[in-house]
Amino acid sequence: MLSSWIVRVPCSTSNLGPGFDCLGLALGLWLGVRATAITGSRNELVRSGEGLADLPGLERDLLVMAFERARASHAFDGCFRFEVSSEIPIGRGLGSSGAAIVAGALLARAIAGASVSDEALLAACVELEGHPDNVAAALRGGLTLCARTAPGRWSVLAPELSPAIGFALAWPRNPLETPRARAALPASVPFHDASENPRRLAFLLEGLRRGDPELLGFGGEERLHVRYRLPLLPGAERALAAGRAAGAWLTTLSGAGSGLVALGPHDAMEAVAEAMAGELESSTGLGIGRVLHPVFGEPVVLKQ
Numbered sequence: 001m002l003s004s005w006i007v008r009v010p011c012s013t014s015n016l017g018p019g020f021d022c023l024g025l026a027l028g029l030w031l032g033v034r035a036t037a038i039t040g041s042r043n044e045l046v047r048s049g050e051g052l053a054d055l056p057g058l059e060r061d062l063l064v065m066a067f068e069r070a071r072a073s074h075a076f077d078g079c080f081r082f083e084v085s086s087e088i089p090i091g092r093g094l095g096s097s098g099a100a101i102v103a104g105a106l107l108a109r110a111i112a113g114a115s116v117s118d119e120a121l122l123a124a125c126v127e128l129e130g131h132p133d134n135v136a137a138a139l140r141g142g143l144t145l146c147a148r149t150a151p152g153r154w155s156v157l158a159p160e161l162s163p164a165i166g167f168a169l170a171w172p173r174n175p176l177e178t179p180r181a182r183a184a185l186p187a188s189v190p191f192h193d194a195s196e197n198p199r200r201l202a203f204l205l206e207g208l209r210r211g212d213p214e215l216l217g218f219g220g221e222e223r224l225h226v227r228y229r230l231p232l233l234p235g236a237e238r239a240l241a242a243g244r245a246a247g248a249w250l251t252t253l254s255g256a257g258s259g260l261v262a263l264g265p266h267d268a269m270e271a272v273a274e275a276m277a278g279e280l281e282s283s284t285g286l287g288i289g290r291v292l293h294p295v296f297g298e299p300v301v302l303k304q
Helices: 056-070 096-112 118-129 132-138 178-183 191-210 213-219 226-232 236-245 266-284
Strands: 004-014 021-039 044-048 079-086 143-150 153-157 167-170 250-255 260-265 287-292
Touching: 004 096, 004 132, 021 096, 021 132, 021 167, 021 287, 044 056, 056 079, 056 096, 056 118, 056 236, 079 096, 096 118, 096 132, 096 153, 118 132, 132 143, 132 153, 167 266, 178 226, 191 213, 226 250, 236 260, 236 266, 260 266, 266 287
Parallel strands: 044 079
Antiparallel strands: 004 021, 021 079, 021 143, 143 153, 167 260, 167 287, 250 260
């Protein structure tokens, strides 16, 4: 029997409120990967379902790239077949690439049986992803706040998250390609906006800790990217307003978009998801809404 290793990695919402490029949260949409040792001269990637099969160019091989980078320092040989299934929609700001990178790195560490620290693994994942918020949330679980402490070194905090907060997602027919999302950002922002963002982040973190609607609403407003990216997303502004009208305390872009995330009381989240998805469907021809729960803890690799 050939050995197999299995891992499930959650999606993540990032840029949460004013937590631009630093605040992420793991949520329960999953990327699943089975890595099986095979006889052959190259790795194989078998794609199924929505997910990695839709990524363009080199991005679709991020899982294998992460695996190969991680095992370069572990010194184990052999080729592997990676069977991939994913619930995470592509290009909707839900960390599909971050989940793929984390899955590849975790599989390499498990197969090697190496005692690689989470800090070193995170640094390797950030190097490939380019920013820390999605990979940190996918790797650590829960709410994560990241800062670089030195070249190649990252510090991660796990802010408290109130169980009173429910979460809803919605995404439209079309993804928002990363180059377009980045090109929408200005080269500079007004000083007032730059200084206001960290003030709001402090209130947001306290609102997340308490489950306080007023703090979440005030603290969730941000000044660095949402206003510049909303014009790229048909129906998104109306969908965010519809989510708040349906009972959400905070609605904003998930990552860079095109997905949206809402926070509010658990008993309102179904209505919030439906309201946001309805507005997106009216503008793009498709709107999908989901109520999700936070995922805590590091993904576990199982050997079979």
